[in-house]
Structure formats: C-alpha cells, structure tokens
Amino acid sequence: MADSSNGFRIELLGPVEAFAVLALMGGRVVTTERLIDELWGEELPARARESVQVHVSRLRKGLVEAGAGEGRLVSQAGGYLLDLRRGERDVDRWEEALGRAHRARADGEPRVARERVEEALGVWRGQPLEGVSTNSLLAAERARLEEERLGAVIEGIELDLELGRHGELLGQLEALVIAHPFQEHLVELQMLALYRSGRQADALTAFQAARGRFVEELGIEPAQPLRELHEDILKHSTELSPPTETTLEAQPLPATPNALSPRSLPVPPNRTIGREDDIVAVGERLRAGSVRLLTLTGPGGVGSLAALHRHEDVPAAIVKALGIVVLSGESADQAAERFLAAKHLLLVTDNFEHLLAAAPFIGRLLEASASLTILATSREPLALQAEERYAVSPLAVPAPGTPKGPRTLADTDAVALFCERARAHDPDFDLGDANADAIAEICRRVDGLPLAIELAAARCGLLSPTEIADRLGSALGTLGAGARDAPARQQTLGATIDWSHELLSDAEKRCFARFAVFAGGATVEAAETITASGLDTLDGLVTKSLLVRRQHAPAPTRLWMLETIRAYATERFDRASDIGAVHERHYRHYLELARRHGTERALWGAGGKEHLARLDAEIDNLHAALGWAIDQANAGLALTLAAALGCYWIMRDRYADAVDWVEQALNLPGADADPALRAPALYTKAACLWAVGRGTEQPAVAAELEAIARRLDDPVLLSLAFQFHAFHEIDAERLDVADAFSDEALRWARTAGDDWEIAEASRAKAIAASSIADLRERVDTAATLLADVGNLHDLARLLTAAAYAALCLGSERDATDFAARATSIARELDSRYVWMTNSGNVGLAALLTGQTDTASQAFREELMLCRELVTRPLVFEGLRGLAAVAVVHGDAERAAMLVGAADALRYDTPEDPVEARLEAAFFEPARTRCGTAAWNAAAREGSVLGFEDAIAYALEEPLA
Secondary structure, eight states, rough: OEEETTTTTEEOOOOOHHHHHHTTTTOOOOEEEHHHHHHHOOOOOOOOOHHHHHHHHHHHHHHHHOOOTTTTTEETTEEEOOOOOOOHHHHHHHHHHHHHHHHHHHHHOOHHHHHHHHHHTTOSSTTTTTOOOOOHHHHHHHHHHHHHHHHHHHHHHHHHHHTOOOGSSSSHHHHHHHTTOOHHHHHHHHHHHHHHHTTTTHHHHHHHHHHHHHHIISSSOOOHHHHHHHHHHHTTTTTGOOOHHHHHHOOOOOOOOOTTSGGGGGOSSSSSSSSSHHHHHHHHHTTTOOOOOEEEEEOTTTSSSSOOOOOOSSSHHHHHHHHOOTTOOOOHHHHHHHHTOOOOOOEEOGGGGGGGGGGHHHHHHHHTTTTEEEEOSSSSSSOOTTEEEEEOOOOOOOOTOOOOOOHHHHHHHHHHHHHHHHHHHHOHHHHHHHHHHHHHHHHHHHTOOHHHHHHHHHHGTTHHHHHHHGGGGGGHHHOOOOHHHHHOGSSHHHHHHHHHHTTTTTTHHHHEEEEEEEOOOOOOHHHHHHHHHHHHHHHHHHHTTTSEOOOOTTOOOOEEOOHHHHHHHHHHHHHHHTHHHHHHHHHHHHHHHHHHHOOOOSSTTTTHHHHHHHHHHHHHHHHHHHHHHHHHTTTHHHHHHHHHHHHHHTTOHHHHHHHHHHHHHTOOOOOOOOOOHHHHHHHHHHHHGGGTTTTHHHHHHHHHHHHHHHHTTHHHHHHHHHHHHHHHHHHHTHHHHHHHHHHHHHHHHHHHHHHHHHHHHHHHHTTSSSSSSHHHHHHHHHHHHHHTTOHHHHHHHEEEEEEHHHHHTOOOOHHHHHHHHHHHHHHTTTTTHHHHHHHHHHHHHHHHTTTTHHHHHHHHHHHHHHHTTTTTHHHHHHHHHHHHHHHHHHHHHHHHHHHHHHHHHTTTTTOOOOHHHHHIIHHHHHHHHHHHHHHHHHHHHHHTOOOHHHHEEEEEEEEO
C-alpha cells in the first residue's frame, strides 16, 4: 500500500493502521499497547508484541526508501515515536489553513476568510483515514475530522451569505440538509439563502418540512433560533436583507446564531497551558461511546474548566442555555428531558459541587437520552451509577534536583504558565539564570496549581521572583488577589479553598484542620488515630479533593494535602482549641514508630530495608514531631525522640541532621536532668561528628558519655564509650592505647551478657591490631560474631576499616581482599556511606599496585558520594588519590593543585602511614621534577578551592 507526505511516497509494507496511529500522534510516543489495540482490538495474534516490532521495522524501511531519512521512527519510553516536521501531514496543512480562515474572519475580512476556507477544504482528498480499519483512537479521530470538515463547509456557507452569494448556495444547502436532516443550523442557512433569493414561500416550506421531521421523528419542536428566523421571514424583517457592497466594506454580517454552536460557549481570557495530555485523555474517553457521565475532579484552583455561570436551578439553567421551548404544562425538568431525549450531544456542567442535590436530575437526563453524554466538573463526584471520574492533576513542576537552566525550565508546564502570566504584569519579565531557581521553587511551593501560579505571577508587577519565593512561607497571603472579572471564588486562593471548605460537614472540618499536623502526609491508620476521625470522614475529604490518596504497593495507602491546602488548614488548626492534644497524639504515634523500626537490631540486620522504608516514608512527620517537642522546650520529649532516630540518621547518612537535632535537644533547659535520656543522644552525636568534619570534638562527647555510663552503672553504655575511645586512638595511630580501650569495651559488653554488644565491641578490637597476622585473625573472629547476630551493617564497616588498616600495615593484598568482601555486603545493604569509604580503599590498593585506571574510577566514585552525602573528611583522601593518578599521567600541575586542595580540606585528619606512602611514592618525586616553586604555586591555587569546587575540579567538571 502507498501513502504520500510532503512530496515523498511511502511504500507501506505492513498494516496502514500502524502508520496512521504513529502519524496522527506525530511527535508523541505511542505505546506498544496502544498500537496492539489499534491493530487488532480484541482479536490479538499469538505474538502481538513481536508482530508490532516487525511492522515497525517495515515502516522504518519504507520511510528510508521514500527519502524521509534515517531516524524518523524511533523506539522510546515503552513505545515508538514518529518524528514529523510541521506540515508533513495533511491534518497539519488542514489545521493551518483553517486557522488562517478563522483569523481573517475575526479581522473582518470575509472575502479572504472564504478563500482560506476553500484552501482548507482543498486539502481533503477523500474520506479521512479511508481504507483504514479503525478501533478506538482512529475511530475517534475519523469522527473528529469529519465533524471539523462539516464545520468548515458550514463556515464557508456563512461567509458566502455575508458576501451576498446566496443564489449560489441553494443546491449545496439542499444536499446538506438531506444528508444532515436534524442539523438545525443548516436549515436556518437554507431558509436564509432561499429568502434572500426571493423565494420566501420556499423558505417557509423548508421550515415546515424541518418542523415536521422534528415533531414526527423526535417528538420535539424546533429550537428558538429557527422559530425566530421563521417569524422574521413572515414579517420580512430588514435584518434578513442581503448585504450591500457598502455594508460589506463596513462590517460583515454576524453568523446566524445557533444555541448549540460552540461559539455560544464562554471564550477563555487566556490560552490553556499544559493540559494537552488531559485534553487527549478526556476526549478519548468521551468519544469511546461507553462513557455517559465523566466528572473532572480536583482541588480548588486546579483548572478543571474555564468557569461557566453558576445557576442554582440546574434544569432552568439548561433550558435557558439550550434555548428549549417549555410547552404548556411542562416543568423545566420535563422540557429538558424531552428536548435532550433525541439529541446526540455533549452537555457540560461546571462547578457542580455546590449543586449536588440536582445530581438525580442529571441521572434522569442520562436515562431519557441514550445519545447524551455529560461532562461535569466538580470538586466532589456526583455519585451517580453512570459516573466515571477523571482526576485533573496540578501542572507538572520542576522536580527537585533536576537541571535548573532557563531552557530546561521553560518546557515545564507550571513554569510556562508563570512566565506567561508574569509578562502580563511586567512586560520586561524574562526567564533567565538569575530567576530560574526562584521560579522553580515558587511552582513547587504552590503545588503546580494553575490558580496559585497565576496569583503568584501577578505579584511580578511589584516583586521579583526571588522576593516572591522568599515570602512564600505564608503561601496564601503572599499570593494576593486575581483578576476582578474572575468569579469571586477564584479571586484569591483562600476564597477558592473557602468554596470547598463550605461543603464540609462539622466532622470533616475538624478532621481537615487536624490533618494539618502531618508533614508529608500520613497512612490511613495514622490519620484515624491522630485526627480522631473515622474512615467515612477521611473518605469524604478525599472525595471532596481536599485530601489526595497515594498508593504504591506494598506500602500502606497514604493520604496527603497539597501544600497550599495545608497552609489553609494550618490557619484553622492554629485557632483550634485542641491543637495541643492533637500535637501530642502526633508525637506519641511517631515516637512509637521510631522505637519499633529505628533500633540497631531492626535497621542493621537482614530485614533492615523494610524498616528503613517505613521510616523513610515518615521522616517528615518524625522531624515535625521532634520540632514540636523542641518548640515546647520539653527536653525529655525531645531527647527521647532524638535517641530513637539516631540509628536511622546514621543508616541514611544524615549526619548533619543528626548533629543539628541532637544539639538542639541537648541545649534545652533541663536536658541534663535525666542522664538516662541524655546518654543515647550523646552516643548519636559522637557517632556523627567525624562525618561532618568535627572529629576533634568526639573525645569530649565520648568522655561525657563514659561519665554518665559510670554514674548509671550501665555496662552497655560503658562499652560504647570505650569503643569511641578506641577508634579515636586508631585514627591517631596509637594502636597500643586503642587495643587497651577495645579490651575495656569487650569486658563491659561481656558484663552486659549481650551477644549483639559483644560482636560490636569485637570490631574495635579487630581494627586495633598492630600486625597483619593479628588483623586477619581478629577480623575473622569479629566477622563471625557479627554475622551470627545478624549485624550486617557493622560487618560491612568492619571490613572497610580492616581494608584501610591493612593498607596502613603495608598489605595491599589483604586490603584488596577485605574491600572485595565489603563490596558484596555494601551492595546488599544499599549503603552509600559504606560504598564511599570502600571505594577509597579500592582506589588506594589499586594505586599502590599500579592499577591506575581502577584507582581513578574508584576515587571518582568516592568523591561523587562525598559530595552527595556531604562527608567532608573523606574528600582529603579522594583528592590526594586523584592527585597521585595525575602524577602517573605526567600532569604535575594538576597533581599539585589537588594536593593543595586536599591539604586545605583535611578537617584535622591526622597523618597516617598511607599518607606517608603516597607522599614518598608519588608527590615527592613529582615535586622534584616540577620544581618546588612551581609545585607550591599550583598547590596555593588549589588551596583556595572550597569543598564543592575542589570536587568539581577533581572530577574535571566546570567550576561554579
């Protein structure tokens, strides 16, 4: 089969349907599932996916042979994309020509407009998708194109009437009325053309014929516009006179009115941005034929539909909008049901949430008319049997961590809307490097809600985007008011949410306010417990679009609020009389969660990932509960929860968070009143100080922990304190002192009689070995103990520490073996911290054995993770490692700069044998070859680089 496009002929060696779907969706990915549906519908071949691949391969060949070029049909994101240029499809040329006609008509140029309509109709070469068997998408597209073609024909007739060409239209109109006997607007145009041609009687006969069809076949009278035209013809109204040349030049006659014409719908004041996928999805569902009632739901301000006028009396509003004649003795309900019974149309009702009492009437309309489809917008579903729902989501916002350049952001729907509306208030506004981050933050903070974005952009007449972003701490107040011609409920975001809030029952209002206590949403169980509400109440808030449901199996269902809605709820929560009780329930619930999932034995064992996932999902709530305890200056509550979160913070490499929260708790009044509460917090702080570059503070914290442990006579705490002492001495290369401390740690662990603690203490004993033989033996012993109790986390840490200890003792072979054992466990644990420290060990062992490429890759991994985890002390090792690689490659200047940067960022890291070995093997010879003065000059240049810039230079990335 063959087709042509923009001058080249395509031999289609497979089903034309595949090419048709790809061409119609040109520029967008068509999933394999969609292609299967369109090609075979319900009658699938045995190997449908393989068949699709074969057809696509044939299409690619046909495109290349036709001269379309390579790469036009590509695989992408689970489907295929046909890369088409604008104008290569008939439908593109059709739409462009029709658009030119519409613009000319709007500009008052009917002759030009008529020529453009004829150009558009000239694009047609037959029926749309002729010869193509159609399923859902192609059938819908065929119907749409046929409707558009008829609309263009009618528009051409309207323009001919404006131009006085009524005599030329009679035959065409007669044929069209026969083909579309119930298209009232065509009858109106036929009557007008006949009247202007001096055939008044024929015009009246045409009306009587049409009325007879409507009454006999449909049981209804013609609509009011047709009846009014009939009256005007009887009266010889001067408004029906054909235009003269003078009136044509002055102003074209308006098109004959039609109550059911799309032109009777309100025209939105601004173009729609970012709803292409929604429009396609809704259109497909409406055209499918099986959907009778589709309700677009979403929170206030999401932009489900440009608002229509609100009517309290729904039947009367429909009668008025459609121009229905109410017969004697009929109610508005009955008139609407009678009129719509025989209609094939789409009825749109907007903002139905305040009119839910009229929902049964909508149900009766659907029962009365088999060809009626209703599209409703409502913040709450109508709850009718025929109803299907489509959730209108907020606009896409820039994801945190994505590139923030203007070009990247401009393609994001929320940013595009902000920029367009900002230019309306500030003609000089432009998206650039200086404001890109602020605009992205604004869009995220207002959840991508179109109304909130427009209100924020309206502030650009006074404030810069950065100033707007800085003020968004109070989201609702910052956004201000919108356009005066918008409905009152849409003039501020607060008013929009007020509109939804008024729909709530008293129980729902209480639950809504209390839900503001949650940060990051909540499970249904937590929401029930903390808001003291039942499932029906929570379900009501979800139904009314004030709570959103998220479900990602196997995790529990979560409920959450958009931040703008949460800000509104917070205002009410802050005024609630029970705010303290709700906060306390919130604290108790999440403390119990942290105690259940946050222990060492839960997180460091084989099932640690499941426990981590539970805490990951609730970390915002856990931090909110801890923040509330600190705000209450309640040291006991703060220290208790900080201690319960300590192990989680360490496992998730959140060392800075841990130190910050613990110090806030420790500095509260009364924080030293209960040593048993203070000690676990001190342990967490001591464990995290080194990673944030404050390792010199660790001995003092460990000493305070030891003093408390002795006062409490707690053998476990004493063992932990002595382990800190031991590791501090290991870092200082005082292995004999470290060995003595590790013996004390083991003694107290055995006193406690706890195998878990004994295994932990054995780790310090192993790393304190002063010979390679002792190290091997002690590591094997400690590894067995840790494996026996299931402590995989400390087993990985043991092996990484052992690898570095082996390097200090001069055994690269043992270091490589220990690092390899640590790698498999780090992969199982998915621990970035262990991977980072182990990468450094792998790099050093490879470097010292001449495997430069392996070393370079390992040090680069170490530095990338250092930057990601903000682990400052290890940057020293990674920078010096890549400096040694530069020496091997003969780049002494780069080596010197990296050494200078490393020395400036060593964070009190003590010198050890590994550093000395690198100095002797790499840097001293390089310094001699380069010359001391040149080396020192480059080192000074490197020393001014900060943490981020030093890593970027080492990784050969552009500096900030």
